[in-house]
Amino acid sequence: MIAALLALFLLPAPARAADAFEACDAALSAASSRYEGWRCYYMAARRGASWETATERLAAGVATGDPWAEVVLAHVRSDQADPRAEATYLHAIEVFASMHAPDGEAQSRFGLANFRWNKGASPAEVQALLDEALANAREASSPILVATAQAQLARHLWRTGGDYDRAWTLARGAEAAAFPDGPYQLRLLVLHVLGGLAGLTARPEEELDLRRRMVLLAVSEGDAYVEATSRLNLAQRYLAEPDDAPAGAAETEARSALAAAERAGNGYSVAGAHCTLGRALGPGNPAAAAEWQRCVEGYGAVGAPEAALYGMSGLATAMFRSDWLGAIAKADAAVAQAGLGGQEDAALNARLVAAALRWQSASRDAEAVTEAAIAETELTRDRQMSEEGRASVGAMGRYAYDLLATGFLERDDVAGAFGVLERLRARELRDRLAEIGGTAGILGKAFGQEPGPTSLSTLQAALGPSEVFVSFELPPGQTLAPDSPARRWAVVVTSGSATVVDLPATAGLSASLDAWTGLLARRDGSGPTLKPVDPWIRQVVQAIPAGFTRVVVVPDGPLHRAPLAGAFGRGVSGSRAVSVVPSAAVWLRLRAASVSPSGAVLGIADAGLPRAEAEVRSSVFRLGGRALEPREATPAALRAMNPASWRVLHFATHAVADIAHPDRSEVRFSSFGGALRPRDLATLGLNGQVVILSACSGTAGRVVDGEGVLGLARSFLAGGARVVVGSRWPMRDTESEALVSRLTTGLGEGLAVDVALARAQDSLAAEGAPYAAWAGFMVVGDGSAVPFPGGVWRFPRWAGVLLLATGVAIGAAVRPTRL
Structure with missing residues (x-):
């Protein structure tokens, strides 16, 4: 359902008044930009006027030798999936290059990149085109064109799962140039990209703010089509996170989207608004049944069978209270139709609805139907090639597992x-x-x-x-x-x-x-x-x-x-x-691990942290072992020390927990030594070690349904560690040193890892340390591990002092006399 509605951004609006082109004729002669003047015909076609007429007007412009008409004609052909679009773009690029017009080259490359992406070109090929376009825009010394290039490149990085950090920086740079008075389409694109990136990088409040800004922008421009799609996306966002949404917000946005879609005359958007409104009204609501029925009919009228099947599944839930047998039959029919049509997403959605309704009606086959839905979900998930596709299907699978557990x-x-x-x-x-x-x-x-x-x-x-x-x-x-x-x-x-x-x-x-x-x-x-x-x-x-x-x-x-x-x-x-x-x-599995390495502690400190080296040396003093010198602390040196031969690995370093990209999280050794990422940590060859990660947010990470937090701690466990001790939030150097000192003292006394940490935290709390200085540390894995059974015998400091004093006294007594 969500995937179907998100696709609304890609759909053109239906017919508007035929006199739109006459307005474009007048605008072309008055336009300060030939590109914007010709682009009026393209936008008129998108908003409902004739694509054929737009093509005729633009072809006439090309015949006069105007390359700006040619690049816009390529846009029209691209939207119509006309294979001639590529040649048209390439010819326009050639003409603009001969004219030394980098602004034209940039606009042509924007369009060519989008066309090739839709035709299945590789992400690298498309990114190369957009990088060239950005270089063209900078050569043209046009802030708006540079902002457009930044936004286009950011969108590409977003939708390909590329460098989200770079995408966010590019989009924010484009925002600064586009607002408040930049071209409407540029402002729209910037908000769309930023909203998508905010959703992927754990910025929920920013995402909602950007989605709302997009609605307000469309309203201010009188763009009913974009207003409708923006409101539908906002409503879907509320429906996806109902616990955090304002009461009634999804229904309000869905009704407003329906009104906007009707003003725009876009049958697809109207059908989508009816579906969203039906979902917002809730399962079993009689009013919802009417909305779902309009949704099914509307999608059927515009030739969207898969979307209509989503509507059929929704209709089944809405009619359950009045006719539960008919509701189950309707869901089963949607499953069958989707299967015949090869529509995987719609089939999975229908299977989940059929299973949910059976549990609700206490049907005998509820468990069997749910297990079948889980099995089908897993097969579909395994067939997905992209991480986004696997995540989408995985979320549906999570619902099936939850449904079965609740049953x-x-x-x-x-x-x-x-x-x-x-x-x-x-x-x-x-x-x-x-x-x-x-x-x-x-x-x-x-x-x-x-x-x-x-x-x-x-x-x-x-x-x-x-x-x-x-x-x-x-x-x-x-x-x-x-x-x-x-x-x-x-x-x-x-x-x-x-x-x-x-x-x-x-x-x-x-x-x-x-x-x-x-x-x-x-x-x-x-x-x-x-x-x-x-x-x-x-x-x-x-x-x-x-x-x-x-x-x-x-x-x-x-x-x-x-x-x-x-x-x-x-x-x-x-x-x-x-x-x-x-x-x-x-x-x-962790508890069953049994290992007795010969070494005690292997310590790695970051010289850039004021107290890190002292913290590591203190651990080595208490427990024995070796502390790598900061300049020799590199991933290669760590591997050369055979990490599996030590009982405890102590990292007093910087750590970065990348929420958006867990695979880019890393333990940074120092300015000299590089870093270890999750794949590196998972291949360290550990075998039951205790890892102390006294670094900022060492156990943090992104939460994934069913699996938990994808942090550095998980990667150490994957690499063979038995237990990891780290912090949930950034710690000050002195706080970390104080807690780890108490922790390693407990380990040296033969305590289990979780007991040693609990005692260290109790000690700091009793001394009046701030809650933040100790409560964030946690044990991940088998806390019952005892790395030093029986404790570590260390020569008492007082005995050392006494021995030294005795030696000094004896030395004085037998001091030789000069003759």
Whole structure:
């Protein structure tokens, strides 16, 4: 549904008044720019006038020898998928080059790049054209043309999954030149690109602001077609994140989009607005049924069968309350029609609707139909060539898994629900391991083949008498069935019990966490007074029986960004040791690891951090081992030291957790030594090591449905580490040094990693250290690992002082006398 509606930007509007071309005739003679004058005919055709007439007028202009008419004629041919468009663009480029008119070359290359992209050219080929266009624009010394080139190149990088940082910088540069008085189409393009990039790079508030600005711009220009499509995209954004959307916002935007689409006379947009309005009104709403029916009819009238099948699935949900058997039959018919037409996305959507309605009606075959939907989703997902395609299908698959898990919960089958979630998380983990090459470590060996899902009974058998396992499930708020809101829940598991705790919707949780983290950064004590995670944590913590001192947590959604050690680490009878894992299966695999390296600590410090070298040397002093000199700390030197031969790897370095591109996150050694990215970390050949990552946001990353946070910690685990200790937010050097000092002291006393961290955090809290100075550190992986069983014997400092003093005294007593 969402993919179908996003495509609206690519569709021309239907017919407008025929006198539009007469207005263009007048505008051409008065236009200050020949390009804009000829472009009027192209825009008139897009907005509903005749493409044939536009082609005739432009061809007449070409016959007079005007190359600006030729490049616009190429635009028209490109929109009509006319293969002559390429030759027309190339000829225009040749003519402009002979005229030494770089502005014309730039405009021609913009169009040629877009045409070749639509014909399936490689991203590199298209980017080369756009880079040439940018060079032409700069040669022309036209700020507006440079801004256009920047926006076009940014759009290409965005839609190809290229360098998002460069794309964002280019688009922001274009924005500065385009606003407030630049050409309307340029301003529109800039907002469109920035909005898309904001959505991909975890800037939700900026994305909404940019989408709203796009609507206001279209309204101010009287462009009903773009207003309609912009409002539909905004409504879809609200529907995709209902928990964080203002009440009624999706319905309001959908109604406004419908009015704009009707003014524009665009049948496709009108049908899309009816579909979106039907979805906004909600499943089971009688008024929604009428909107879905208009949607189906409208898409049928404009020859869009796949979109009509989405509408048919929506109609099934809307008619469920009045005719549940007919609703299921309608969904099944959509599945069959989509399958016959080879329309994969529509078929998957229809399968999910059919499954959801069966659970709602308590049909006997609900489980079987849902399992079939999951299987089909996985097959379709595996066929996707792009990351975006896999993500889109994966989101549909997430809904199917959530649907099945919720169905088991409704039957009070906690074990069944738990098993479904473990299947989902194992699937995502296998994909990520394959992407970064982490197939040789503990996790890679475990998940290289298709493992059976970890069952609840298996987990319970592995839990010790003082251990509790908590798994959260916070699915997105959207649902395909009436009277069946998404269920948020957590399960608290001990060796002898499994308790389900229902949780509230996640509305506002992300924004609250962002605000809270900002307050923590002030280090003035204001942070802990705002407790954004309390509604999702408090009930779960209360469900943990007294006497349990170790908590293993599988977070979900926004809770990946929460300080879980601080939230779970304070029990009624004392502190608890807390660790975070991606799934029960991962925890069991890590716990089963057994390794006894000969070396103690291998330390790597960044000379650019004031206290880093001292922190690493302090760890080596307490535990033994070696600290690499900053100038020799390089990835090659690390590999040469055989990381698998050390019990602890201590990185006191800079780290970058790239939210938009997790594969570009990195551990930076120093200005001399380069960096390690996830693929490098995953191939270090580790075998059960403890990794201390006292770097900024070392455990942060992007959250992916079902799999969790894609941070540096995950990459170390993929590379064979057993447990990683790192921070959820940036730490000051002195704070990191103070905490790590206490942590390594505990490890040297023979404590488990999670216990040593809990004790270090308790110590700092008791001393009055700010919450931000200790609560962000967390254990990822098997916190029960004990790198130094029995402790590390170190010669006591006081004994050393005493021995030195004794030696001095003896030396003085036997000092020889000169003769």
